[in-house]
Amino acid sequence: MLNVKNSSNWIVFRQIQKAHDAARYQHSYSSAFKNAQETINLLDRYSDVLTQARVKTLSTNFELAYRKLARKEDLQLSAHINPQTFDVELIDENGSVINRKLLSAGEKQIYAIAILEALAKTSGRDLPVIIDTPLGRLDSQHRDKLINHYFPEASHQVVLLSTDTEVDERYFVDQLRDDISHAYEIVFNAHTKSSTLKPGYFWELTKEAI
Numbered sequence: 001m002l003n004v005k006n007s008s009n010w011i012v013f014r015q016i017q018k019a020h021d022a023a024r025y026q027h028s029y030s031s032a033f034k035n036a037q038e039t040i041n042l043l044d045r046y047s048d049v050l051t052q053a054r055v056k057t058l059s060t061n062f063e064l065a066y067r068k069l070a071r072k073e074d075l076q077l078s079a080h081i082n083p084q085t086f087d088v089e090l091i092d093e094n095g096s097v098i099n100r101k102l103l104s105a106g107e108k109q110i111y112a113i114a115i116l117e118a119l120a121k122t123s124g125r126d127l128p129v130i131i132d133t134p135l136g137r138l139d140s141q142h143r144d145k146l147i148n149h150y151f152p153e154a155s156h157q158v159v160l161l162s163t164d165t166e167v168d169e170r171y172f173v174d175q176l177r178d179d180i181s182h183a184y185e186i187v188f189n190a191h192t193k194s195s196t197l198k199p200g201y202f203w204e205l206t207k208e209a210i
Helices: 010-069 105-123 140-149 169-179 202-209
Strands: 078-081 088-091 129-132 158-161 184-189 194-199
Touching: 010 078, 010 105, 010 140, 105 129, 105 140, 140 169
Parallel strands: 129 158
Antiparallel strands: 078 088, 184 194
């Protein structure tokens, strides 16, 4: 057995060992860098696939929500969602993109509500829904659609901030009563510049006052 410590080859041996260690370190570093880069690329591809799948699900949920709330003449519309910008385009029965600026105020509201419902369903989470002036800009057809097909099913918790000309006595008694847990009137005090809640709804309070 050669005792390198006692020979003139010791210096050469140490140089070889250092060169070996350096090569091994360089190889390990290169492999680690290569593996890390491959992992990043794999995650990028997975992210793209996952985004495409989510966008497809969101698009399907939007179309279902929109058709549920739209009038009969609007039922042939479909949607295209850009997977990079998530911008939503409405497509008519001829394949043409509909200019959202040309939609009426009521149609824009239905569009926005359909987007909210689609996002909630796609997320898979129970999210509370709060809607201010829920029927203000809608015609009678759209109002009936929301009352019958959206408000009772929108979420496990729905808060409607309605005026007395929106969810009126007919809607309240005939169509929503079984789905309403609490009703209040928000009363503004001009002297204190504050609001208070009174149990009951507009027409109930009016009858009590009479």
